[in-house]
Amino acid sequence: MLLVAGARPNFMKVKPVLDALENRGVDCKLVHTGQHYDAKLSQVFFDELDIRPADEYLDVGSGSHAEQTAAVMIAFEKVVERETPDAVVVVGDVNSTLACSIVGAKAGVMVTHVEAGLRSRDWSMPEEINRVATDRVSDLLLAPSPDGVANLEAEGFPAEKIRLVGNVMIDTLLSNVDRARARPVLGELGLTRKAFGLVTLHRPANVDDPDDLGQLIDALGTIAADCPLVFPAHPRTVHQLEAVDIPAGITITDPFGYLDFVALQDAAALVLTDSGGVQEETTVLGTPCLTLRDNTERPITITEGTNTVVGRDPEVIVREARIRLNDGWPVRRPDLWDGKAGDRCATAIIETLEARATESKAFE
Numbered sequence: 001m002l003l004v005a006g007a008r009p010n011f012m013k014v015k016p017v018l019d020a021l022e023n024r025g026v027d028c029k030l031v032h033t034g035q036h037y038d039a040k041l042s043q044v045f046f047d048e049l050d051i052r053p054a055d056e057y058l059d060v061g062s063g064s065h066a067e068q069t070a071a072v073m074i075a076f077e078k079v080v081e082r083e084t085p086d087a088v089v090v091v092g093d094v095n096s097t098l099a100c101s102i103v104g105a106k107a108g109v110m111v112t113h114v115e116a117g118l119r120s121r122d123w124s125m126p127e128e129i130n131r132v133a134t135d136r137v138s139d140l141l142l143a144p145s146p147d148g149v150a151n152l153e154a155e156g157f158p159a160e161k162i163r164l165v166g167n168v169m170i171d172t173l174l175s176n177v178d179r180a181r182a183r184p185v186l187g188e189l190g191l192t193r194k195a196f197g198l199v200t201l202h203r204p205a206n207v208d209d210p211d212d213l214g215q216l217i218d219a220l221g222t223i224a225a226d227c228p229l230v231f232p233a234h235p236r237t238v239h240q241l242e243a244v245d246i247p248a249g250i251t252i253t254d255p256f257g258y259l260d261f262v263a264l265q266d267a268a269a270l271v272l273t274d275s276g277g278v279q280e281e282t283t284v285l286g287t288p289c290l291t292l293r294d295n296t297e298r299p300i301t302i303t304e305g306t307n308t309v310v311g312r313d314p315e316v317i318v319r320e321a322r323i324r325l326n327d328g329w330p331v332r333r334p335d336l337w338d339g340k341a342g343d344r345c346a347t348a349i350i351e352t353l354e355a356r357a358t359e360s361k362a363f364e
């Protein structure tokens, strides 16, 4: 079986699935597409989460959507031809997810999508195209939350293809949160628990246009006058920030490793982000989160979590930040975000493979 990971948010998702499958004796190969390649977006997760080195490294690197997706498809097809896997497992919604699901489906291999069914209904997001197209070609759809199941049912997928398994990213969070809390990162940055905010921004709609990014940074500057902000900048954002004046109170850093970033999410008074995974992790950590987007594909983080979608209007962002900074939040955990989602994925994959084997025997 081939498991695929390519970009930062894939590594912490693939780890619990890989472990659970290997614990059941399934022969797995881990394929790293190389979509993300900087040590701080890739190797650090292998080191900190004790993920064994990838069995295949496709080394595709950066490029336009077509270039990157095509490069993954060309390289992954060779791996599939050589390895003749019984299944391909993809996670999340990045270009590597889509590319490998299409290759697997066209090779007639059973494709499983972990994190199926999430929908922002915003077609300007490349990830929405990746989510919908990946689900379309997948044989087994493993949803993290009931809204995912409902979306898939509404799109006409048969019930036997869909399983509600919970959130694999939260498996990794729960098994590492104690180690994260023991990190000295707060002291190193001169921060006090619950007296700072944490920012991440990397969506093209927020960072690719310098004027739009400048407006968001101005809003962050107003918030930072009351509450210092730490902003680990994604490479996509670093480049754009060069053209923007950074207000006092905002500290731009390199991306953090997983453990330090979890420690910061846990200790922050407020998180401001456009990340998908950060909306989920802050919900489980009980840290208020403002999502600087017009929508979310993770509505359960609003209805059962700490997330508020605030859009991009600077006045609204500042107003909501002031409200959240003075709020108390209970730690709430959606059903099946319990640290056992990887196990449920493994069960679903193994059962589906067995059912398909029985079916094909019946046809012989």
Ligand code: UD1
Binding pocket: 007, 008, 009, 035, 036, 037, 038, 041, 062, 063, 068, 093, 094, 095, 096, 126, 127, 202, 234, 235, 236, 276
């Ligand atoms: C990708 C995903 C996005 C995900 C994000 C997580 C797609 C379409 N986008 O966005 O869904 O939320 O990862 O972080 O798959 N770069 C480096 N070093 C690296 C990787 C990238 O410097 O290791 C720079 C390159 O200039 C590259 C740019 O970042 O062109 C964007 O990288 P890319 O993988 O295309 O998209 P992300 O914005 O990272």
Ligand code: UDP
Binding pocket: 008, 009, 012, 200, 232, 254, 255, 256, 257, 258, 259, 261, 262, 274, 275, 276, 277, 278, 281
């Ligand atoms: N993350 C990290 N260091 C950082 C920023 C994020 O380790 O500096 C982790 C974060 O804890 C979460 C994942 O990266 O597990 C989220 O990835 P990202 O925001 O890049 O992608 P998205 O979830 O938006 O697709």
